[in-house]
Amino acid sequence: MRSDFASPGISPPDPLSKKEGAPVRESDSEPRKSGAPSFLERGSGGRAVFLAAALILLFGLPFVLLGLLAVGENWRFPQAMPPAYSLDAVRSLLAADNDLLLGLGRSLLLAGTVAVVATAGGFALARAMAQSRSTARWEAASYLPYALPPVLLAVLIQPFIIRLHLSGSVGGVLVGLLLVALPFATLLMRSFWSAQTTEYEHLARTLGCTPGQALRQVLLPLAWPLLRTALVQTFLLAWFDFGLTNVLSVGKVRTLTVQVFTYIGEANAPLAAVASLLLLLPPVVLLLVNKSALLRKP
Amino acid sequence: MSSKARPFRLPSPLLSLYGLLVVGLPLAGLGYALLGSVGLVGPLATGFTGRYWQALGADTGLLYAALYSGWVALASVGIATGLALLLVLRAQPTLRRWPLPGLLYVPLLMPALVVGFYLFQLLSRAGWLSRISFQLGLIPRLESFPELVQDGAGLGIILGHVLLTFPLLTLLFLAIYQETRLDEYRQLTLTLGASLKQFRQRVAVPVLLRRAAPTLLLSFIATLGAYDIPLLLGRPYPQMLSVYIANRLQRFDLRELPAAYLAGFLVAAALLGLIVLLLRLTRRHAL
Amino acid sequence: MKKALLVLLPTTLLVGCGTHEQRTPQQILAQPWPQIEAKGKGQPVSMMMWQGDPLINRYMNTYVKPEVKRRYGIDLQLAAGQGAGLVQTLAAEQQANQPSEADLLWINGETFYQLRQVEALLGPFVAKLPNASLLDLQNPFINTDFQQPVAGMECPWGNVQFTFIYDSARVARPPKSFAELPAFVKAHPGQFTIPNEFTGMTLLKSWMIALSGDPKLFQGKFDAAVYKKWSGALWRQVNASKPYFWKQGQTFPEQLAPLHQLFANGEVAFTFSNNDAEVDNKVNQKVFPATARAYVPAPGTIQNSHYLGIVRHAQHPEAAMLVVNFLISPEAQLKKMDPNVWGDHTVLNLKALPAAQRQKFEQLPSRRYAPRREAIQGLALPEPDPEYMTRLFKDFRTYVIEGTPVPAS
Numbered sequence: 006m007r008s009d010f011a012s013p014g015i016s017p018p019d020p021l022s023k024k025e026g027a028p029v030r031e032s033d034s035e036p037r038k039s040g041a042p043s044f045l046e047r048g049s050g051g052r053a054v055f056l057a058a059a060l061i062l063l064f065g066l067p068f069v070l071l072g073l074l075a076v077g078e079n080w081r082f083p084q085a086m087p088p089a090y091s092l093d094a095v096r097s098l099l100a101a102d103n104d105l106l107l108g109l110g111r112s113l114l115l116a117g118t119v120a121v122v123a124t125a126g127g128f129a130l131a132r133a134m135a136q137s138r139s140t141a142r143w144e145a146a147s148y149l150p151y152a153l154p155p156v157l158l159a160v161l162i163q164p165f166i167i168r169l170h171l172s173g174s175v176g177g178v179l180v181g182l183l184l185v186a187l188p189f190a191t192l193l194m195r196s197f198w199s200a201q202t203t204e205y206e207h208l209a210r211t212l213g214c215t216p217g218q219a220l221r222q223v224l225l226p227l228a229w230p231l232l233r234t235a236l237v238q239t240f241l242l243a244w245f246d247f248g249l250t251n252v253l254s255v256g257k258v259r260t261l262t263v264q265v266f267t268y269i270g271e272a273n274a275p276l277a278a279v280a281s282l283l284l285l286l287p288p289v290v291l292l293l294v295n296k297s298a299l300l301r302k303p
Numbered sequence: 304m305s306s307k308a309r310p311f312r313l314p315s316p317l318l319s320l321y322g323l324l325v326v327g328l329p330l331a332g333l334g335y336a337l338l339g340s341v342g343l344v345g346p347l348a349t350g351f352t353g354r355y356w357q358a359l360g361a362d363t364g365l366l367y368a369a370l371y372s373g374w375v376a377l378a379s380v381g382i383a384t385g386l387a388l389l390l391v392l393r394a395q396p397t398l399r400r401w402p403l404p405g406l407l408y409v410p411l412l413m414p415a416l417v418v419g420f421y422l423f424q425l426l427s428r429a430g431w432l433s434r435i436s437f438q439l440g441l442i443p444r445l446e447s448f449p450e451l452v453q454d455g456a457g458l459g460i461i462l463g464h465v466l467l468t469f470p471l472l473t474l475l476f477l478a479i480y481q482e483t484r485l486d487e488y489r490q491l492t493l494t495l496g497a498s499l500k501q502f503r504q505r506v507a508v509p510v511l512l513r514r515a516a517p518t519l520l521l522s523f524i525a526t527l528g529a530y531d532i533p534l535l536l537g538r539p540y541p542q543m544l545s546v547y548i549a550n551r552l553q554r555f556d557l558r559e560l561p562a563a564y565l566a567g568f569l570v571a572a573a574l575l576g577l578i579v580l581l582l583r584l585t586r587r588h589a590l
Numbered sequence: 591m592k593k594a595l596l597v598l599l600p601t602t603l604l605v606g607c608g609t610h611e612q613r614t615p616q617q618i619l620a621q622p623w624p625q626i627e628a629k630g631k632g633q634p635v636s637m638m639m640w641q642g643d644p645l646i647n648r649y650m651n652t653y654v655k656p657e658v659k660r661r662y663g664i665d666l667q668l669a670a671g672q673g674a675g676l677v678q679t680l681a682a683e684q685q686a687n688q689p690s691e692a693d694l695l696w697i698n699g700e701t702f703y704q705l706r707q708v709e710a711l712l713g714p715f716v717a718k719l720p721n722a723s724l725l726d727l728q729n730p731f732i733n734t735d736f737q738q739p740v741a742g743m744e745c746p747w748g749n750v751q752f753t754f755i756y757d758s759a760r761v762a763r764p765p766k767s768f769a770e771l772p773a774f775v776k777a778h779p780g781q782f783t784i785p786n787e788f789t790g791m792t793l794l795k796s797w798m799i800a801l802s803g804d805p806k807l808f809q810g811k812f813d814a815a816v817y818k819k820w821s822g823a824l825w826r827q828v829n830a831s832k833p834y835f836w837k838q839g840q841t842f843p844e845q846l847a848p849l850h851q852l853f854a855n856g857e858v859a860f861t862f863s864n865n866d867a868e869v870d871n872k873v874n875q876k877v878f879p880a881t882a883r884a885y886v887p888a889p890g891t892i893q894n895s896h897y898l899g900i901v902r903h904a905q906h907p908e909a910a911m912l913v914v915n916f917l918i919s920p921e922a923q924l925k926k927m928d929p930n931v932w933g934d935h936t937v938l939n940l941k942a943l944p945a946a947q948r949q950k951f952e953q954l955p956s957r958r959y960a961p962r963r964e965a966i967q968g969l970a971l972p973e974p975d976p977e978y979m980t981r982l983f984k985d986f987r988t989y990v991i992e993g994t995p996v997p998a999s
Contacts, residue, residue: 053397056390061402063466064409067421070431074424079876082429082445082855085438104651126321133315143318145582146326151521152578153329153571154528156545160552160567161332164344167682173636173669173691180324188325245414248530248545255679255691256670257636262416267670269420269535271644272847281417288412292405346681346708364992429855445857446780453841538841539786540991553675556980557704560678 068285074278094275104259105276109283112244112260115175119182120240126183127190127235128228134191135198144195147188155185156248166253173255181253182246186239193235197228237291244287333571339564347557355561365566367540368547369573375457375533375543376526379464380519386465387472388511391480392503398477407470418463419535426451426459452536459536460543464526472515472522479514480507520581524574544570612689615712618907623720630908632663637913638671639696642847645871649932653925654917662912673701680710680901693904694913698896699736700976702744705899712900712907714742719915726939732895736973737810744897745914748926748934750865751970752792752891753960755872759881761859767888768800775831781859783836783852784828785843786986789864794982795974796891798824805890805971812977821982825989825996832990842991854878864894866966867933869959874930884960890969895937920947928954935963 077087134143171177209219247262261284268277339345342352433448452459492502530545551563658664756764765774775782784790802820832839843849853861869884900910923936
């Protein structure tokens with residue numbers, strides 16, 4: 006992704022663009038090497054500040070409101086701010102009977118497993134597809150789970166999940182999530198197995214690598230950026246899921262999203278907010294660690 | 304079950320398993336729903352009957368759910384696309400400057416369920432905005448606050464989806480803008496004496512939309528089947544498709560189940576048709 | 591497919607594939623209690639219940655769970671599940687002839703009826719329980735569940751009566767009867783709504799019985815003619831008042847908790863409860879203002895009981911019986927009846943209790959905001975056949991929410 010931004014087409018500042026006020030100019034967030042001022046147009050400073058402020062407000066407000074809800078006590082209309090603050094809801098995380106931390110663990114485990122299995126599976130499957138005679142058909146088939154909303158998919162496969170003795174178990178939810186995550190990862194990895202990659206692999210083998218060595222020393226390093234994206238994306242896919250998990254788990258696999266929904270159902274805003282904030286935590290960490298892995302859809 | 308076998312060569316075992324899971328299981332589910340809709344399977348199955356199919360004409364619920372979902376998906380993706388185009392074409396330098404690139408990633412961190420919960424707390428009549436408006440004297444009573452969630456037109460649902468989609472589309476358009484070297488085209492059109500407006504309308508927008516078409520269509524399909532946000536911000540009637548089907552399957556009367564299976568089958572079949580169409584289009588036009 | 595999936599996902603082998611020998615209900619129930627007790631100890635029990643009330647969840651999580659762990663080493667796992675979703679899951683498990691994911695269920699009415707239809711319940715088991723002798727099984731509001739004899743297939747757990755809850759600071763004179771309701775709603779637009787769930791349906795049932803003027807009509811099996819006549823009258827009356835409902839009757843709350851929230855925020859003047867003592871626990875929790883009061887409008891509202899059922903193919907039926915026996919013990923019932931805990935009326939026959947224990951029940955912190963039990967017992971109506979509820983649910987959606995014209999009767 007980053008390499009795209011470093012395209013060589015550097016164009017001189019355009020005089021006409023001044024009139025428009027918002028010239029479209031190639032640049033990026035990194036400091037420019039040349040000393041030339043980046044943006045020559047007038048009035049864009051104010052607009053930029055406004056835009057940034059609007060987006061900060063738009064995307065920052067959820068955290069503010071959720072935070073207030075988490076610590077507000079008896080906060081009702083018409084009070085604009087909570088009349089009293091209490092850490093009860095947050096502290097209940099530490100209580101022995103509290104299910105939230107368990108839910109956090111459950112969600113992490115489930116999403117982590119989905120990410121690893123789907124990415125590894127996608128890596129291998131994409132290769133098998135590339136070598137297959139009917140690559141296009143396999144690719145088309147991989148879009149099938151996209152067509153069906155997760156809830157509908159869960160409802161449709163539920164009779165079989167029950168017959169597989171997986172209803173209400175982590176295993177059943179895992180199968181359901183993989184049904185969505187595996188094709189996603191596979192489609193994502195498809196672009197990796199190009200003719201060039203195959204050539205590299207051949208070359209490595211010709212130079213005396215064993216298949217294992219070729220995989221470890223050539224293919225995996227080459228695929229790493231994509232693998233990382235696949236890991237992050239499939240993790241989030243499972244992490245965010247509510248409908249599919251709720252249907253397939255029969256309410257028993259109480260992941261964080263399922264708990265958020267339970268708390269909303271009992272109109273328990275503080276705990277719903279705490280659970281929501283817990284739900285936002287790992288993705289925020291992922292964002293801070295690795296922004297580019299977040300984007301890219303097949 | 305794997306239909307991908309060629310007469311002279313079987314697909315690899317790995318692919319066969321994959322086919323079984325990704326194609327076989329959903330199709331088996333679809334078949335089960337079809338059998339359920341004619342009374343052949345399911346609890347209290349009574350034996351073959353075409354009754355539920357015949358009753359379909361009189362049942363407007365499914366049609367309304369489909370139309371409503373279509374409206375919400377169209378409006379959500381439409382507004383999100385418009386916003387993203389606006390940002391990329393009119394405010395690109397700002398977009399590339401701190402803190403915007405990071406900010407645009409924030410919605411990617413938010414589960415739809417949390418967005419629904421947040422919007423409800425923010426926008427309902429007793430929500431935060433209403434409280435603040437009341438304190439500021441903007442509204443005399445709670446009832447004067449406009450209905451923004453659980454409203455008839457689905458404003459809350461649309462807003463939720465726009466919030467989640469437009470940053471993603473903005474990032475996508477930015478990437479396409481780079482990849483297709485639109486900036487060079489811009490220089491070119493301007494040199495040739497065209498206006499910036501003409502460049503945007505005749506060159507940039509068509510290029511961006513065409514390249515992003517598969518993603519836009521996928522977002523449209525995903526919004527059609529959205530569940531979490533309409534569950535929290537929607538009304539009992541009309542409902543979006545996923546909520547409608549899940550609700551019908553959970554009604555008190557088990558005798559209603561075949562009709563619910565029928566709805567599930569029809570919606571799944573229609574969406575499958577849509578995605579096949581999408582794939583055809585993508586391939587034909589090499590988008 | 592089965593094999594393929596299991597190969598693909600070895601993890602699935604580890605979970606959920608219990609290889610329990612299937613025992614017949616007779617075999618399970620033939621065991622004497624000491625044997626049941628010995629077998630049930632140290633087992634997990636999976637209980638499916640409605641989880642829409644924080645106090646109920648707290649009672650289960652912070653009292654029942656640790657208690658059964660302490661007494662029997664039972665690990666009680668609570669899961670959300672009720673109504674048709676529950677019936678479908680159990681029916682599918684039943685069809686596949688496999689052990690159930692659930693052991694214990696919190697049910698009544700139409701769920702009980704449907705579970706019996708698909709033969710998903712274990713029983714009769716109630717007589718097996720040592721504490722069953724304390725149950726008030728002579729009481730028709732306890733021994734009959736929606737016109738169906740309980741017959742030992744489910745064990746009574748609590749008994750409640752439907753009430754209106756209003757804010758006495760906002761509404762000086764609430765409608766004293768269902769007959770006064772339409773005029774009141776018209777005079778106070780936007781203050782009233784009907785939740786589209788259990789509690790709302792109980793409201794509609796009570797309203798329909800009030801309209802008919804004769805509760806006896808609704809006793810016994812479902813009568814289509816009675817339903818058609820009086821539900822028609824009900825929909826006409828509800829629809830005539832609909833423009834004066836909350837949000838002009840354009841939408842209705844889908845769950846009770848959001849309605850309670852609307853009430854707490856002062857957006858509506860009325861909320862409802864299937865539990866006559868709920869107003870006390872909500873005021874105690876400061877969810878409702880201290881000016882909230884509950885009452886029963888004339889000519890009365892539905893009183894019913896809720897029950898515990900054991901799944902026929904439960905993996906741990908003995909442990910489930912131990913839990914049920916604990917839940918109907920005087921100790922657990924007393925705790926549950928405290929409005930600060932839950933406020934669910936006991937199903938025990940207080941006269942059968944030793945004097946000391948009876949006194950504890952009688953000395954519970956009295957209800958402050960709910961009417962006294964003795965005062966509303968005369969206004970209690972029995973539950974009609976579950977079919978009335980099922981139909982009301984469907985027709986409320988069709989004729990009120992969706993606004994399809996009511997066919998002339």
